[in-house]
Amino acid sequence: MAFWDENAETLPRDKLEELQVKRLKDTVARCRKTIFYGNRLKDVDESRFSKPEDVALLPFTTKNDLRMNYDFGLVTVPRDEIVRMHSSSGTTGKATVIFHTRRDIETWSDLVARCIVMTGANKADVFQNIISYGMFTGGLGLHYGAEKVGMLTIPSGVGNTKRQIQLMKDFNTTVFHATPSYILYVSEVMVQEGYDPKEFDLRIGFVGAEPHSEQTRQRIEDIYDIGAFNSYGMSELNGPGVAFECEEKNGMHFWEDQYLLEVVDPRTGEKLAPGEEGELVVTTLGREAMPIIRYRTGDLARIVDDGDKCACGRTHVRISRIKGRCDDMLIVRGVNLYPSQIEDVLMSFPEVATNYQILMEREGALDSLTVKVELYPKMFDGDLRKLKKLESDITKSIQEEIVVRPKVEFHEPGSLPRTEGKAVRVIDTRGEM
Amino acid sequence: MVKQINVFSEDQPGKLDRITGVLADANVNILAVKISSDEEYGVFQFLVDDPEKGFRAFKQAGITVSLKDVLTVGVENKPGSLHHMLDTLRKDNIDIEDCHGFVAGREKKGIIVLEVSDPAAARRILEQHGYSLIGSSEL
Helix, strand or coil: CCCCCHHHHCCCHHHHHHHHHHHHHHHHHHHCCCHHHHHHCCCCCHHHCCCHHHHHHCCCECHHHHHHCCCCCCCCCCHHHEEEEEECCCCCCCCCEEEEEHHHHHHHHHHHHHHHHHCCCCCCCEEEECCCCCCCHHHHHHHHHHHHHCCEEECCCCCCHHHHHHHHHHCCCCEEEECHHHHHHHHHHHHHCCCCHHHCCCCEEEECCCCCCHHHHHHHHHHHCCEEEEEEEEHHHCEEEEEEECCCCCCEEECCCCEEEEEECCCCCCECCCCCCEEEEEEECCCCCCCCCCEEEEEEECECCCCCCCCCCCCCCEECCCCEEHHHCEEECCEEECHHHHHHHHHCCCCEEEEEEEEEEEECCEEEEEEEEEECHHHCCCCHHHHHHHHHHHHHHHHHHHCCCCEEEEECCCCCCCCCCCCCCEEECHHHC | CEEEEEEEEECCCCHHHHHHHHHHHCCCCEEEEEEEECCCEEEEEEEECCHHHHHHHHHHCCCCEEEEEEEEEEECCCCCHHHHHHHHHHHCCCCEEEEEEEEECCCCEEEEEEEECCHHHHHHHHHHCCCEECCCCCC
16 A cells, blocks of 8 residues: 555544644635635634534635736745736636745645545556646646656647547557547547557556546546546646545545535535535635635535445545535526436446436426437447337437437537546526527 | 448438438439438438449438348239238248339339348248349349
8 A cells, every 4th residue: 555645644542633624724714815715714713613613614715706816816825935827717707826936846746646646546657647737637637646656657638539539549558548538539539449448558547527427437447448537636636646546546635634624515605514515615724825714615415424444544524426516506496406417327328338417408398308319339239229129218318317308319429529638518598599 | 131221310300301402412323212210300211223432421421321131022913912922021031121113124024122120031931932032232
């Protein structure tokens, strides 16, 4: 069992919580340097904080607060101490910017190094970082962590799929980082080019930046014959390296010495019981340039509460897969559902390829839900009746999962739009009437 | 065994054009075609002079395609001959999964393309009853 920072990763709970309280107090004090938090924290007396739960006495910070404080409004250090700026991918609304000091970059890279080593990867590995660089944090975040671990790091970025495959082959890539949709697409291109995805030296994949299901992970693992590890992070919280799976793959360890985690009811903001699913709310505990208090991530998950310490020996709490975002939730004919539920069903059918799209339209007064899927060429045997049967099987399985009966449409492989960054899976035209 | 090319296609304007274009460009001659479709998608079945070549051409064009074994049976070009042949198979419990036909040659012979549950048994039964099975080279 390998550790990057064994002491920090296995810190006994009481010591970890003590550290959290101390760092929380420091963070509050630091935040007061900004006008925004100075006003908000007027009535807070952090010197009386005695346990991590006291964080609930502080106000939330929302994405809108970050936007309102564009550009340097939340920075607590002199401008010349800042060495890096990042920006969110702008999946929802206007972009937000985050700043880092040199020490922030060091701390962040250390967290990413913990994640990498936790999966069993090490300095002997060749690491291909198949993800956007630039303002998006996924590229540089993993890059710095991988170099810290000492891996041969190939900053291949995303796109030019044939070249990605060539790099894997020529430099014997053993570890990659990619979004689930893109790495599945790479496997399709490998097959088209006459390769077996299993014939490469790949052994570990870091999969993140898009919520994905357990079925999708298994599919990636089966196609490449590798171990795939789920990654969690967001630019507001540095980026990747907030939480990651260990070799047990039973939830992602959330680095609590640097992030104070709460799970709240997204509507009321009230704290939920351990194991209940809700919105992740996170306070940075070590960030210098731009500390954030009780950030509403919009991500939905739960704490893995199986009563036991993880077999890997780490004491940091684990979170489940991200089920979706609060703002991902679709309401169709009055029923709440998440795209991940539909994805789960689709991925359980081997006849269906990895790309899909969910389309919501209004037909008269009724919502209609169409699920477009691509056929997997290998599974096509030319029989129209089998296709009709498959269509009705998929329709039934989805209906069992989400209650609403969808219309399932088959499309030719490669015909649904795909993006190399975050895939646009859901199209809702109901508001456009 | 004769092989038939089955192609999956979305039902959209221009799709048939694209598919037949692939065979034209590959210089593959179509002997018979059958199209089965519902509103959104369909399957094109092609009997061609060079199935392997046609199959490769579709693959290269990124079209979803499969090759399937079929029986091609010669029948007399007169009323009742198709009925008689199918009846022969039915009596021996052979299931017909798919069937289409065309007329070929100067003598205007009927050729029936069959997908059946048990091709080997169907072949034996048809031969016992004096039907001629047409090989790919004769087509």
